[in-house]
Amino acid sequence: MLDRRSFLSLAAAGISATALVGCGGTPAADGSSASDSTTEAEAGTGAVDTGTLIVGFDSSYPPYGYVGDDGEYTGFDLELAQEVATRNDWEVQLEPIDWDAKDTMLDSGAINCIWNGFTMEGREEDYTFSEPYMLNGQVVVVRADSGIASFDDLAGKNVITQVDSAAYNVLAGEDATQAELAATFASLETIPDYNTAFMQLESGAVNAVACDLSIAAYQLAAKPDAYVQLDEFLSEEHYAVGFKKGDDATADAVNEALRAMDEDGFVAELCDKYAADGISYDNWCLE
DSSP: OOOGGGGHHHHHHHHHHHHTSOOOOOOOTTSOOOOTTOOGGGGOOSHHHHSEEEEEEOTEETTTEEEOTTSSEEOHHHHHHHHHHHHTTOEEEEEEOOGGGHHHHHHHTSOSEEOSSOBOTTOTTTSEEOOOOEEEEEEEEEETTSOOOSGGGGTTOEEEEETTOHHHHIIIIISHHHHHHHTTSSEEEEESOHHHHHHHHHHTSSSEEEEEHHHHHHHHHHOTTTEEEOSSOSEEEEEOOEEOTTOHHHHHHHHHHHHHHHHTTHHHHHHHHTGGGTOOGGGBOOO
């Protein structure tokens, strides 16, 4: 897992960026036009307004959100969300979504947050975010018997990642250095979910999977002899909860609840529960 100390400056930067995101306004009392900073928040779709936290998540994204052995939705982020809702006296509704449709569903009010190992870097202008709560990075996983040991060895290889993922954004041009790396691949493919991506890796249909560090940790914990994570990182970043632009009230309530959950030990216990799936309290960064 990542060294917590290596992220101190990144955590500070992420928190600073979050503080600048999405300042919602309210209509003026005299009936004059609202300021340019006013957003769709007045539609009242946030949990603070409705009393229900509607969580949009990818149900094939273990250990953050997935279908458990009992057929029920579970995962680290979903348990965080349920506890936050309880502490705010909100109802909670877990809504599995097509990842491509997340923005449309958020804008329409079909969901009022995206809570699913959601990387905030590069998306700050599109959402109001909670403060970052978990450190993360983008990495590459290969088969243990592939002979691939470094990024240089990926030249001419087929790499796959999830559609509209942080890993895809980094490789597709968000980071110039990694875009140059991607240009050496035989192909950079996308797929709706990581479970299928790792099935393709295991079968030999692709040579590597680019994914979140936490996803890599989960897959390696499940099949430690099948896969190897390359030492180099594509990027380092943070997870946060995404809300409709302007829903500052719900973001603030979630921040307050998460801090209280950390202070009373709930977060540490939940990290221990998912430790075998690659979750570490060392990577919790909301203080």
